[in-house]
Amino acid sequence: MRKVLLTIxxxxxxxxxxxxxxxxxxxxxxxxxxxYLIEFDESELTGRDxxxxxxxxxxxxxxxxxxxxxTHIVFSKDSVYESSFSTPLGVMRLRIxxxxxxxxxxxxxxxxxxxxxxxxxxxxSVGKLDLSFKSIGGxxxxxxxxxxxxxxxxKHMGVFRGENYA
Numbered sequence: 001m002r003k004v005l006l007t008i009x010x011x012x013x014x015x016x017x018x019x020x021x022x023x024x025x026x027x028x029x030x031x032x033x034x035x036y037l038i039e040f041d042e043s044e045l046t047g048r049d050x051x052x053x054x055x056x057x058x059x060x061x062x063x064x065x066x067x068x069x070x071t072h073i074v075f076s077k078d079s080v081y082e083s084s085f086s087t088p089l090g091v092m093r094l095r096i097x098x099x100x101x102x103x104x105x106x107x108x109x110x111x112x113x114x115x116x117x118x119x120x121x122x123x124x125s126v127g128k129l130d131l132s133f134k135s136i137g138g139x140x141x142x143x144x145x146x147x148x149x150x151x152x153x154x155k156h157m158g159v160f161r162g163e164n165y166a
Contacts, residue, residue, distance in 0.1 A: 002029040002107065004133040006040055012118070014125045029107070029133065034058045036105055038133065042067070055112075055131070057103055062114060075114055077101055095119040099126070109134040 006027045011020050027040035035058035042048040051067035061076040073096060074081045081096040100115040114129040 002135050003027075003137040004029045004038070005136045006038065006131065006133045009128075009130040011128045012125050013127070014123075026136070027133065029135070031107060032056075036110070038131075057105060057112060060101065062101060062103075062112065075101055075116060092120055107135070 004027050006023070006025050008023045008025075009021070025040050027038055030037040030039070035056065038055045038057070040053055042051040042053060048067050053067070054063075054065045056063040056065075061074060061079075064073045064075070065071065073083070075096065075098045077098060079098070082094065084091050084093045086092075095118070097117040097119075098114065099117060100113060102111075102113040104111050110133055112129070112131040114127075114131075116127050118125050118127050
C-alpha cells in the first residue's frame with residue numbers, strides 16, 4: 001500500500017451551468033493483480049463523515065464504491081450500468097452510459113478521466129470526473145496506522161465547490 005495525494009474534480013452538466021467540485025486529500029493506493037485500488041476516507045467536508053470511498057481501476061472499467069450504504073457504480077466500456085434505489089420520494093432508477101474512460105496508471109502517479117451520461121427517469125445530464133494521484137511517501141506498512149487501522153496521516157486537505165468546468 002502506498003500513501004498518495006489525490007485530486008478529484010467533478011462536474012455534472014445539465015441544460016445550464018453545472019456544479020463543480022474539487023477535492024484534494026490523502027489516500028491509499030493498492031496494486032492488485034487485475035489493476036489498482038484507490039481508497040480515501042471521507043469527512044465532514046464531503047458530507048459523508050466516516051465513509052470510505054474505493055475506486056477500482058481495471059482494464060476498461062472503473063468501479064466506484066462509496067460509504068456504508070455501499071453505493072456501487074460500474075463504468076465499463078460499451079456497457080450501460082442500471083440500478084435502482086429507494087428514496088423518501090420512492091424508487092429512483094439510475095442509468096449510466098460511459099462516454100469516455102481514459103487512464104494512465106503506475107505505482108508512483110496516475111490519472112483517470114471519466115465522462116458519462118446519467119439518466120434518472122426523463123432527466124439526463126453529462127458527468128465528468130477527473131482523478132489524479134501521486135505518491136507522497138513510500139510503502140505504508142501495517143504498523144503505520146492509528147487505533148482504527150487507518151494511516152496516521154490520512155486527512156482531507158480541502159474541498160472546493162464552484163461553477164462549471166470543461
